[in-house]
Amino acid sequence: MRSFLPAVAKQLLQDIKKTHEETSQIPDDLLTALKFVFGPCALQALDLVDQRSVTCVSSPSGRKAFQVTGGSGRLYTCFVSCHYCPCPAFAYTVLRRKESLLCKHILAVYLCQAVGVTQQESVSDQEMSRMLSGTAFP
Numbered sequence: 001m002r003s004f005l006p007a008v009a010k011q012l013l014q015d016i017k018k019t020h021e022e023t024s025q026i027p028d029d030l031l032t033a034l035k036f037v038f039g040p041c042a043l044q045a046l047d048l049v050d051q052r053s054v055t056c057v058s059s060p061s062g063r064k065a066f067q068v069t070g071g072s073g074r075l076y077t078c079f080v081s082c083h084y085c086p087c088p089a090f091a092y093t094v095l096r097r098k099e100s101l102l103c104k105h106i107l108a109v110y111l112c113q114a115v116g117v118t119q120q121e122s123v124s125d126q127e128m129s130r131m132l133s134g135t136a137f138p
Contacts, residue, residue, distance in 0.1 A: 005083075009037050009101060017114035026115070038107055039100055041089070044071065045107035054112040055119040059128035066118075068105040076105050077131060 005013075016030050026034075035042045048054065053069040066078045070087065078085045083106065090103040112118040123131070 012037055013110050013114050020115045041104040041107055044104040045111055048108035049111045054108050055121050057121045057123055059123055059125045061125045063128050066109045068108055078105050078109055080109055
């Protein structure tokens with residue numbers, strides 16, 4: 001899979017994963033680096049991780065998407081494989097202004113995967129198609 005993150009961001013997430021596997025914690029120096037690399041969305045993403053707001057939804061055909069419950073309670077279907085989130089912050093801050101690498105929802109997906117707290121849900125191929133087309137109800 002092609003990565004959309006710069007090497008420094010990928011390395012930071014790998015370091016977080018390795019350290020968390022060894023110590024079950026994320027040390028202050030990595031948290032500081034996270035804030036430096038990802039900016040203000042880092043703390044918001046960590047809040048989403050603490051709240052266990054990320055669910056990996058998969059289907060028998062192998063399709064996979066992540067659903068993230070935002071701070072407002074709204075559900076966003078994110079696609080890490082193509083680095084996309086339908087939230088307004090992604091459209092404005094990432095795509096339009098190019099001020100950030102990603103939004104808090106996608107960063108929360110990466111962080112949940114790194115620390116192993118992503119919830120899992122299996123759905124039928126039909127349900128996945130409805131979810132991907134935007135016609136499914138959460």
